[in-house]
Amino acid sequence: MSKLVEIKDLYSYYGGICALNGVSLYINEGEITSIVGSNGAGKSTLMRTIAGDKQIDSGEILMNGEPLPKLVHDVVNSGISLVPEGRHIFPALSVRENLILGTCALKGQEYKRAMSETLEEVISLFPILGKRIKQSGGTLSGGEQQMLAIGRALMAHPKLLCLDEPSLGLAPIIIDEVFDKIIQLNKEKKLTVLLVEQNAYLALDVSDRAYVLNTGLITLEGTGKELAENPSVQEEYLGVTR
């Protein structure tokens, strides 16, 4: 199993406040890796830093052994797509336009392939987007918007798909549907996924490997199964009382 992304001793600050306090982790190619932790643990900061949306204050992020570029759009170019927390689709733009925006990092042949093959793949993965293709993004339901946000990220042909709280604000039945699709992408397309979730049970269940992030530090790591069976994880994040 080769490492797609490796993070070494990453520090990140907001003003003077430390959000990431020396995080080191790695993401294997073709696996689903998840990061669980409570509110304010630094999960979203970590995600934003990997996606290039927040500057690295110290430490490094390597992709296939190379450091990531500094600017966010260059990070997208190099193959990391983030589905941000709260989805952030463009409400005034149509579903089709939202999907086209996912291709912004692509040029020439890659762009042509995205607009034909990838667009079809995304629509066959999320048929509802096909039905709503001309509607404006703002008219979609929460679950549909999440699907659009994932579809939009897929349009960029990512090597690493980062999902920040994909279950947030969705009905349980929709959460199951979204997660089924994520597993399908991972199994069928061999897509590498980094998942950040407050819903630790769900995240650990689908993950090959997982980390527990606590106040800016990785406190535990292991396979999804190992962490799910770990007593302290069960107590703190899975709501198991003993």
Add this chain to the structure above:
Amino acid sequence: MTIIQQMITSVSVGGLYAVLAVGYALIYSVFDFTNFAFGGIMMVSAFSGYFVSNAGFGTIASMIAAIVTGILVSIAVELLAYRPMRKKNAKRLFLMISAMGVNIFLTNLYLSLFGANLRTLPSGFKANTISIMNVQIGTVDIAAFLTSMVALGILTFFLYKTRSGITVRASATDISTAGLMGINVNKVSLIVFIISGTTAAIAGMFFGMKYTVYPGMGAMSTKAFIASVIGGLGSLQGAVLGGFLLGIMETLVAGYISATYRDLFSFGIMIVVLMFMPNGLVGRGDQSKL
């Protein structure tokens, strides 16, 4: 028959206001500040057009010179004045103050270089007016109206039918998410400043032909700013609507009441619209711009 003449004049002025207002609206929608240097850019472009025309070249050549100037100055202002401030996360208000500074700088630079004289920019058309069914219509008015319509048409096509245009619209809604899409925000800013420089040049040329070219002519763009506020700051449809409304009403007031009251009326309209519709006629607050 004067009513028809008035209407033609008013839609031609309205068209120019609309084109200029769109220039304001685009920048406002993406960067949340009003580019008050716009009038200066318009004046500088008109001067280039004047010089080229004065050197004996035709209208097309002077229009091209004006547009090239508008684009270059617009980009220069963005790169030298605004982008460094944005990089340091300057408040929008300070960007606007910087923009006013650029405007005053350009006006005074041209004043000291070329003096305050009013210069006539020949339209290059064979006749000043053409007669259609006994109605005398200014050729410049017709050209101004047609050019504005074509410019707005091209812009609409660009924004709604091309990938670059969609990136501009996306940046207008949510510039940080736009970055996550792989959109290079600096590239978007260049596109936006190129478009606004072009609109300033087009308006500058036609205002120059209709009236005169002089260092203070940029003040006319204030009207376009009012138009974009009336329509709804940051909304393109609003800018076009506001531009035409203002142009039409102004011409009618000047023609049927008194030219003295024209500006009083324009600013009055703005205040009344804002009292009842603070987001302008079609503005819907912050959510969906463009």
